[in-house]
Amino acid sequence: MNTRNAYALRARTATGTRPAAAAVAAGTPLARPLPAVGGGAAAPAGASSALGSHALTDRAANARLAYCEESVKGRFDAIVPALQAIAGLPRDADFPERAQALAQARLGYALPESVLASAWIAGPDLRALFAHCTFGALRAAIAQFTQDLLAQRETARDASNFFLDCGFHAVDISPCADGRLKGLLRYILRLPLSSFTWHKAYAGALFDIETDVRHWMAAELRRYREGVPSTADANTRYLKVAVYHISGSAPGQEGCAAHGSNEHRAIDAALERLNQFRQAIENSFCCGAGTDLLLIGVDTDTDAIRIHTPDAEGALNAYRYVDNAQVFRDTQGLSADQARLAVHEAIRAAAATAGWGAGTGEPHEGMRRLIANLLINNLSQIDYVQALYDGCYPDVGHAERYISVGDGFEEVQLRNISYYSHLHTVEEGAAHLDVGIKIFKGLNLKRGLPIPVAVHYRYDSQVPGARERTIEKVRRVAAAIGARYPDLSGQGLLICQLSVQDRPAGSPLELVDGGTL
Structure with missing residues (x-):
């Protein structure tokens, strides 16, 4: 902005x-x-x-x-410059420590140790780090909006x-x-x-x-x-x-x-x-x-x-x-x-x-x-x-940061923050999802960045077994997304975060299977 x-x-x-x-x-x-x-x-x-x-x-x-x-868009906008700086660090034994210090200073959170530990071989997996940072910025936005919602x-x-x-x-x-x-x-x-x-x-x-x-x-x-x-x-x-x-x-x-x-x-x-x-x-x-x-x-x-x-x-x-x-x-x-x-x-x-x-x-x-x-x-x-x-947004077209699939994060309400695809199954929502993938091919893939997809569904804790069934649904939908776009998924160009949440707005976010595929 x-x-x-x-x-x-x-x-x-x-x-x-x-x-x-x-x-x-x-x-x-x-x-x-x-x-x-x-x-x-x-x-x-x-x-x-x-x-x-x-x-x-x-x-x-x-x-x-x-x-x-x-503050919210600033977290997303800081990701690429931070990763560019990390990519320029010497790939020696101290690389993980220097990368983590840089991430903490510029982004405010740590990067996955497993990705940094093997960076000395072929460099850091910047696609995985980009997705991790995007989802980190999303979780911070959810926390910020939730705090305001409760107030x-x-x-x-x-x-x-x-x-x-x-x-x-x-x-x-x-x-x-x-x-x-x-x-x-x-x-x-x-x-x-x-x-x-x-x-x-x-x-x-x-x-x-x-x-x-x-x-x-x-x-x-x-x-x-x-x-x-x-x-x-x-x-x-x-x-x-x-x-x-x-x-x-x-x-x-x-x-x-x-x-x-x-x-x-x-x-x-x-x-x-x-x-x-x-x-x-x-x-x-x-x-x-x-x-x-x-x-x-x-x-x-x-x-x-x-x-x-x-x-x-x-x-x-x-x-x-x-x-x-x-x-x-x-x-x-x-x-x-x-x-x-x-x-x-x-x-x-x-x-x-x-x-x-x-x-x-x-x-x-x-x-x-x-x-x-x-x-x-x-x-x-x-x-x-x-x-x-001055009366007109500079991004008159699409400038979303991630694709939201499922029930969406209703707490996060900000222009051009996400493309939303409401669906119960990938088959019945394929047309909507395809539109989102097409948009992100222009936004991310042409720059060599992966497409972050947040697969998120809400459950009703008052209904017995609802949470477990919703987790199974999240996994099933994420697997179906990977099957629909095998080339992107196989190249690490489509990365999903899986999460569930109780139905009342402002409920805590719960990551599934560690959060990403």
Whole structure:
């Protein structure tokens, strides 16, 4: 990242308090504001505020997020220079000691003794060391994000209460698996992780309808059996959200690979899945009215979102949306209150779209509250990218550090940190995995570096034998990955780390079989 700008962003101080994240529309007080969250460890002392040009920017959160991005990505960026320095050391009897001292000084952890001990014969196995260091940086990132997650339990409870205030008893979010959306919750939307939401990424945002119907069933069963988070007779809804992405600077090259960088195909495919999800519930349970749909687009160059506003009947449209980049421009220089009102006016204007985007009126009040808060939260992220990167990320394309296979590390939420392939078996997820391998052939193999693959699944410790079965699954999937790409695996160009984790977010990471294949 732009370290100089990140330092300046954290070091600058600003007076004044953070503006509330909710506004008053037409004189009606909104529900409790949706809490925005920072990421990773807290910013250093004296850096509690950060530069922001917009009246609604959460400067303190931007400072924390900048520190998080700098520290996490800095660990990955330090790997290659450190290994280059190690490769230049004399290969004599003191090589292991000097290599370990250099690794501790530059990376903060030790290297495998077995790899260093045989280095005097043909040099150190730099591919194995690269994978070891990548996974070491990943584990450090998990620990950092987990610490922050555990410290923000109250924020997560506030978010759950906000969703209930808006009339939603569960929120299921399915973004594209592209690494540029990896920071969707924590950065782009500023939403905390909580048990209230499901968050699972799929290539092209093509979520599995059957799986999500089961999530819906589980949420409804819990309401009927336990009255959690709302009773069955409460007038609340299940919200399903799909998130596609585009590239404003290179729309035909750096858009969604699953849809050939075609924006219209990405939108149409996401809309189709959302409508099929609702239809599946209506066909099976005759209660489709209990579900709401929302479609969000992200320009991965700037992190600005567009929210496709449902009409009064809950229907979505490709041509009816609020463009938050335009809202940001229109509200620059306004006071905080004026900017909030402008956000609500933008939602009303979108609902009144004519022509191809015409609908049947405005969405219900709770949906308007949610959309307004997401837009306001995202204004801070647009300002964040403005301050750090002059408004556009330098890595408009892929720059992921590893491939995440399985259930993923939901704690680690940072842009372009990983490509995610959600799968139960390699056979049914082969297309998604192939996309990741293709991406990393360009990112790593052309530089002679191996492809790190983190195979990770979660288990439910309340279910007898779940941990043991999950470990067997991890081993089976890792073996299947090696069998699918035998040339890469045989040459040491594809290296896996195997791990499992209990289902609650923030649970300890457990390595399997020493961690790598």
